[in-house]
Structures are given as structure tokens and as C-alpha cells.
Amino acid sequence: MWLQRRIDLAARPRGFHLVTAEVVAALPELGALRVGLLHLLLAHTSASLALNEDASPAVRVDFERWLDAAVPEQAQFWTHRLEGSDDMPAHVKASLLGQSLTLPIADGRLALGTWQGIYLCEHRNHGGTRSLLATAWGESGGSEGD
Amino acid sequence: MWLQRRIDLAARPRGFHLVTAEVVAALPELGALRVGLLHLLLAHTSASLALNEDASPAVRVDFERWLDAAVPEQAQFWTHRLEGSDDMPAHVKASLLGQSLTLPIADGRLALGTWQGIYLCEHRNHGGTRSLLATAWGESGGSEGD
Amino acid sequence: MWLQRRIDLAARPRGFHLVTAEVVAALPELGALRVGLLHLLLAHTSASLALNEDASPAVRVDFERWLDAAVPEQAQFWTHRLEGSDDMPAHVKASLLGQSLTLPIADGRLALGTWQGIYLCEHRNHGGTRSLLATAWGESGGSEGD
Numbered sequence: 001m002w003l004q005r006r007i008d009l010a011a012r013p014r015g016f017h018l019v020t021a022e023v024v025a026a027l028p029e030l031g032a033l034r035v036g037l038l039h040l041l042l043a044h045t046s047a048s049l050a051l052n053e054d055a056s057p058a059v060r061v062d063f064e065r066w067l068d069a070a071v072p073e074q075a076q077f078w079t080h081r082l083e084g085s086d087d088m089p090a091h092v093k094a095s096l097l098g099q100s101l102t103l104p105i106a107d108g109r110l111a112l113g114t115w116q117g118i119y120l121c122e123h124r125n126h127g128g129t130r131s132l133l134a135t136a137w138g139e140s141g142g143s144e145g146d
Numbered sequence: 147m148w149l150q151r152r153i154d155l156a157a158r159p160r161g162f163h164l165v166t167a168e169v170v171a172a173l174p175e176l177g178a179l180r181v182g183l184l185h186l187l188l189a190h191t192s193a194s195l196a197l198n199e200d201a202s203p204a205v206r207v208d209f210e211r212w213l214d215a216a217v218p219e220q221a222q223f224w225t226h227r228l229e230g231s232d233d234m235p236a237h238v239k240a241s242l243l244g245q246s247l248t249l250p251i252a253d254g255r256l257a258l259g260t261w262q263g264i265y266l267c268e269h270r271n272h273g274g275t276r277s278l279l280a281t282a283w284g285e286s287g288g289s290e291g292d
Numbered sequence: 293m294w295l296q297r298r299i300d301l302a303a304r305p306r307g308f309h310l311v312t313a314e315v316v317a318a319l320p321e322l323g324a325l326r327v328g329l330l331h332l333l334l335a336h337t338s339a340s341l342a343l344n345e346d347a348s349p350a351v352r353v354d355f356e357r358w359l360d361a362a363v364p365e366q367a368q369f370w371t372h373r374l375e376g377s378d379d380m381p382a383h384v385k386a387s388l389l390g391q392s393l394t395l396p397i398a399d400g401r402l403a404l405g406t407w408q409g410i411y412l413c414e415h416r417n418h419g420g421t422r423s424l425l426a427t428a429w430g431e432s433g434g435s436e437g438d
Binding site: 035036037050051052053056058059061062063065066069070096097098101102103104106111112113114115116119138139 | 189190234
Binding site for chain 2: 294296331333334335336337362363367369370371372374380383384386387388390391392394423425427429
């Protein structure tokens with residue numbers, strides 16, 4: 001079974017945002033997969049996807065704080081400044097965290113760790129709507145009798 | 147062919163550890179895949195997986211040294227401090243390196259580069275046992291006569 | 293359908309290089325996939341793959357500048373110095389960006405975002421030829437009537 005679908009994520013402020021529930025809700029067909037995988041590609045170069053702690057909002061605040069310190073907007077070495085001081089750092093942040101995730105599916109559900117959630121990491125001040133291309137594949141199959 | 151199996155990795159000290167042999171030994175069925183892929187998800191948010199040099203132990207020492215300098219435990223900006231000074235940096239390190247790997251299989255073997263090995267990157271002082279969910283898929287098939 | 297092929301990328305200077313066209317040209321069979329994925333593994337530990345802005349060359353310059361500042365060759369903490377001052381930083385940079393990409397295919401084409409291109413990130417001063425192992429899989433199928 002193959003499924004491919006574009007999912008548009010509403011615009012969010014700069015920072016880290018949990019989107020697990022929104023992604024899963026857009027893909028009800030995952031329930032038919034006994035075993036498989038879900039691939040997500042964020043079709044942008046200044047935002048990223050990550051998998052991390054989904055319980056404490058402070059963790060998401062600190063991700064933003066660390067990234068802002070590690071990839072400083074005011075560094076003298078940037079040459080690509082045309083699109084604003086948040087633009088080039090956003091490109092670097094996007095590739096540090098990555099724009100895609102591949103996640104296992106077991107018995108019709110995303111098989112993540114207990115504390116793992118999908119983060120949309122918005123690195124621009126005004127990033128706007130972000131598009132995901134979701135591709136799922138695997139073996140469908142009834143779990144007979146249980 | 148699809149295979150999905152949980153692999154429990156024994157607790158290791160903070161640092162970088164080669165686990166290629168341990169992962170392969172837990173998945174003897176890979177030998178039947180003529181062409182395919184292996185996906186590994188580490189089901190945690192404070193440890194990670196990486197692919198890097200498997201020969202010199204000094205490389206693994208230096209990974210730890212660089213990460214400790216780049217994501218300092220004593221930075222003033224951390225707000226998530228409840229679980230110890232090694233916790234929030236461990237979350238950041240985990241997403242920098244990533245918690246999953248997708249690796250090609252050719253003729254029944256992991257098709258890595260000559261020097262590539264799978265690292266378990268333990269970012270907590272006392273991380274305990276770590277669980278991997280391994281998913282493999284591909285085409286089985288005999289290589290007749292050669 | 294499964295396809296697996298080694299692609300040798302010509303030696304390039306240290307820095308970031310767009311290789312999207314070169315990779316696609318080496319894989320004409322992708323045109324037969326209605327839906328699928330392409331996995332690329334760079335079989336090295338001192339170079340990496342990334343997905344980022346393919347329009348402005350200044351973006352690629354700034355990636356190199358940021359990485360050189362973030363992973364300094366002259367840091368006192370490196371212990372692995374035998375292979376030159378660019379070697380250990382190259383290992384770290386390789387795992388920060390990652391040595392593999394998984395990319396969706398739709399209607400016979402790589403389904404990347406408008407501005408996304410594949411970067412070969414060469415972290416050594418003289419890295420030489422770099423090998424990719426490309427694995428593609430998916431559903432072939434005619435688009436009847438359109």
C-alpha cells in the first residue's frame with residue numbers, strides 16, 4: 001500500500017511547535033498498515049522537522065534559545081543578507097535539524113517512543129503556511145481475532 | 147518482505163559507542179534481502195544515532211568534547227532544569243544528530259561505506275537501557291549461481 | 293520496483309555544492325515511479341548531504357562560514373589530529389548535517405520544495421571522489437489518459 005498526500009500546516013510564530021496530532025489526523029489511512037513507515041518532507045528551506053520531548057513546553061523554549069545562540073543573526077560572516085537578518089540563520093538551522101523524518105508504523109499507529117513528538121521548527125519571523133509531503137507505505141493486514 | 151523488531155541496547159556511559167555489530171546480530175533475517183533498507187528509530191529524546199568513523203576511538207572521544215562545548219550545560223539561557231543539568235543539553239544534542247537512521251541493504255548485508263559504523267550517542271549521565279525499533283523491508287531473492 | 297546504484301561524484305573543493313541535476317541524471321528509471329522514495333547514502337565520514345536553497349550561491353558560502361566558526365579546527369579539545377587539522381572537524385560536520393537523505397518521488401520526479409536542492413557538503417580540504425549509494429523503490433504505473 002502506498003499513500004502520498006500534501007498536508008498544509010497553518011502559519012505559526014517563530015519557535016518550536018508540536019504537530020503530531022495534526023499530522024496523524026490528516027492521514028487516517030495509516031490505521032490500515034500492520035507494519036510500515038511514514039516519510040515526511042517539509043518542502044521549505046528555512047523551517048525544519050524534529051522529534052523530541054512532547055511533554056514540557058520549556059523544552060521547546062530552550063531549543064529556540066540554544067539555536068539563537070548557536071546560529072547568531074548578528075554574526076559578521078554572513079554574506080546572504082538580502083532577505084532579512086533571520087533568513088540565512090534560518091537556512092542553517094533548517095539543515096542542522098533536517099527537513100524530513102522517517103517514522104515507523106506498527107499495528108496502524110505511529111510507533112514513536114513514549115516521550116517523542118513531531119516538532120515543526122519555524123526559523124523565520126514570518127514563515128507563513130508550511131507544506132509537508134507525507135508518503136506512507138507498508139503492509140496492510142488484519143490482526144485476526146485480537 | 148517486512149521485518150519489525152525491538153532491540154534493547156544495554157546501558158552505556160555518557161559518550162559515543164559503536165553498536166553496528168550488536169544491531170546486525172539482532173537482525174539475521176537481513177541476510178535474505180537482495181536489495182532493501184533498514185530503518186532504526188531510537189525511541190528516546192536524550193540519546194541519538196549517528197553514522198561515523200568506526201576505526202579510531204579518538205574520534206568518538208572528540209565528538210563528545212565538541213558537543214559538550216557546543217551545547218554547554220551551564221549556559222544561562224536554559225529554562226528546563228528540573229531533570230538535571232545534563233537533561234536539556236541532551237535533548238538538543240539528540241535532535242542535532244537525530245534519533246533515526248535509514249541504511250541501504252545489498253546482497254543480504256548493510257551496505258555502509260568502508261569506514262562507517264553506527265554510533266549510539268548517549269547524552270545523559272545515566273541514560274539506562276535504550277530501545278531501538280528496527281524496521282527492514284525489501285526484495286528477497288537468491289543470487290543463483292554466483 | 294527496486295533500483296540500487298552507485299553514483300560517483302567528481303572531486304570538489306571544500307564547501308557546499310549543488311548536485312541535484314547530477315543525481316537525477318544518473319537515475320533515469322525514477323521516471324517510471326508513480327509514487328515512491330529515493331534514499332541516498334554518502335559512503336563517507338567526512339562529507340555530508342543536505343537539502344537547502346538552490347538559488348543563491350551566497351547561501352552555500354555562508355553554510356561553510358557558519359560551520360567553520362561552529363566547529364573550529366584550532367580548538368584545544370581535539371585529540372584525533374593524525375589526519376590533519378581539517379579531519380576531525382569534518383567528521384563532526386558530517387554527522388551534524390547527516391550522510392543520508394530520503395526524498396519523495398511523485399509522478400516520476402523528485403518531489404522537492406520549490407527552492408530545495410541537494411547539497412554535497414565537502415568538509416575535507418582534499419576529499420577526492422565521493423560515492424553515493426542510491427536506492428529507489430515504489431509503485432510504477434501509467435497515468436492513464438493524462
